[in-house]
Amino acid sequence: MxxxxxxxxxxxxxxxxxxxxxxxxxxxxxxxxxxxxxxxxxxxxxxxxxxxxxxxxxxxxxxxxxxxxxxxxxGVAHVRDGARNLTTRHHGDEGFGxxxxxxxxxxxxxxxxxxxxxxxxxxxxxxxxxxxxxxxxxxxxxxxxxxxxxxxxxxxxxxxGRNHYAWLGTTKVFDAFTFSFVETDHGWIWCYAYGYGAEGSTCVIECAPETWAGLGLDRADEAEGLDLLEQLFADLLDGHRLIGRSAGDGRPQWLTFRxxxxxxxxxxxxxxxxxxxxxxxxxxxxxxxxxxxxxxxxxxxxxxxxxxxxxxxxxxxxxxxxxxxxxxxxxYSAQWYEHLPRYIHLPPHRMFALLGQRHSPLLPHVPPHLYYGLDKAVGRLKALRRLKRWLGPKIARAAHARALAPR
Missing domain, CATH: 3.50.50.60 (FAD/NAD(P)-binding domain)
Known part of the structure; x- marks a missing residue:
């Protein structure tokens, strides 16, 4: 052959x-x-x-x-919104980079x-x-x-997708899968960061289009954009620099996911x-x-x-x-981030718990505080676990059918 x-x-x-x-x-x-x-x-x-x-x-x-x-x-989540600068850590499944x-x-x-x-x-x-x-x-x-x-x-x-993101590197080596959410005058911007070796980590930075434009990231060249992001995520980076693409490769730094x-x-x-x-x-x-x-x-x-x-x-x-x-x-994960204000003002441990549940087709349809309470109860009650398993796929199939329906 x-x-x-x-x-x-x-x-x-x-x-x-x-x-x-x-x-x-x-x-x-x-x-x-x-x-x-x-x-x-x-x-x-x-x-x-x-x-x-x-x-x-x-x-x-x-x-x-x-x-x-x-x-x-x-997993570690940092939330900084001016009034709060909070961190929560959760033990989870073994991941690799x-x-x-x-x-x-x-x-x-x-x-x-x-x-x-x-x-x-x-x-x-x-x-x-x-x-x-x-x-x-x-x-x-x-x-x-x-x-x-x-x-x-x-x-x-x-x-x-709706949001803009940039795929960057840094010389800081993270010991956990790390999220950082920072509030600005133009809305929230956040980072997913994880180590991949002794030489550094990946940092994916994302924000809504109005935040992207409000911060001037739509007009900044790569050096200006990296400098602004380093200032916004200074607490996370601990003095380390962000690394962008090599100059002249012809590809935009900011993308929308397709x-x-x-x-x-x-x-x-x-x-x-x-x-x-x-x-x-x-x-x-x-x-x-x-x-x-x-x-x-x-x-x-x-x-x-x-x-x-x-x-x-x-x-x-x-x-x-x-x-x-x-x-x-x-x-559903992408939509969780596109609707971040719905969850970000919860107490950090609750926000992080719902971050872990962002794949759920039920979550967008249930008030966050109620979902958190139900999810805690589901862990203890077999009947609720069966209900959640039964409802989840039905809602997912209905949403998928709506997405494919001709407009």
Whole structure:
């Protein structure tokens, strides 16, 4: 079998590893438009469940990923609104962070060791694909050229979020997954921060559009914007600097998150993988995990089906089904932040508890104080737990149907 993968991100590289492990005779070439080692994104997060799956699929790369990851089990929230400067800490599930550069380096080295051909700094236009490839994998991200060429067939839909965000780094190493909420004269601005190694942490800063414009971030150049953000988050950064993109890469510092979905994930011998197939809001920290799970599912489908159409159909069905609850959680998580004033003035421990419940389809429909009390009671009463499990999916399905309804 001859496989061409367009895009050398985590999904494409991991798929090439799994396919080579299944059948060393498979001829695989990965084409990546950027030079080797030139990725952007600081660190990525994942949870224990992904590490267990990586061990089951390729123990060698799993060991390297775990060895180069940092871990935490606490969440910390800081709230500063002039009258208050409060901090609360909660113990939670074990989380991991790894530098994106490091993750890609591990996967690339493993793929090469197995005999995968990697072509960096090679822009593969759709019309230049090898004509003798049995399978073409579109792992080229949100702006996938392969998917865009046939967007009508795939049923591609892209929805922009309301808030603005910037993906930054810092030399400060956080020992917990940290949230910081700061009130300004123009509204709230907040940061999600997590370590990814001894060299630093990722800081994602977000705010509503009126806050973004009111603070002048819409007009500031990168240096001016970073200076303002360092002042706003001085208590969080402890004298450390924020780090932006390298100058001259042509990409804007501030973005609005785009949620991408596709009705169909393959056409003939072309199949979508990772961000080319779907995106989920960064606030649930699942992007890299979902991309790697796509690779696992596609490799498994190709192993388990004699025909390529059968394998691709099974892959699409499996992943679309698995993503339903995650995409719903991501939508509600994004909406929690878009409606931050609804929750931010609660006592910090209550606000943080509802921050942890932001994926719930019930939360937007119940007054926050009442939801907090009900959630505490649910932990003690089986009948309420059953009611919550029953109501949640019904509300989620209704909301999803409204979102898809023609306007």
């Amino acid at each position: 001859k496989v061409v993968c367009v895009g050398g991100g985590p999904a494409g590289l991991y798929l090439s590893i799994l396919l080579k492990r299944q059948d060393p005779s498979t001829e695989i070439t990965v084409y990546e438009r950027n030079p080797e080692g030139s990725t952007y994104g600081w660190g990525v997060t994942y949870w224990r469940g992904l590490l267990d799956k990586l061990r089951a699929h390729d123990p060698e790369s799993a060991r390297a990923v775990e060895e180069h990851s940092v871990r935490w089990s606490d 790894i530098g994106r550069h490091r993750l890609l380096k591990i996967l690339a080295a493993r793929a090469r060791d197995l005999g995968v051909r990697l072509e960096f700094a090679h822009e593969m236009a759709p019309g230049a694909l090898p004509g003798d490839a049995d399978l073409v994998v579109a792992g080229d991200g949100l702006h996938s050229g392969l998917r865009t060429r046939d967007a009508d067939h795939f049923g591609t839909d892209v929805t922009a 949620t991408l979905t596709n009705q169909r994930w393959y056409r003939d011998n072309v199949v979508l993988l990772g961000d080319a197939a779907h995106t989920t809001h960064y606030s649930i920290g699942a992007g890299t995990t979902l991309a790697l799970e796509d690779a696992m599912a596609l490799a498994g489908a190709l192993r388990g089906h004699a025909s390529l159409p059968g394998a691709l159909a099974a892959y699409e069905q499996e992943r679309k089904s698995a993503l339903l609850s995650i995409q719903s959680a991501a939508r």
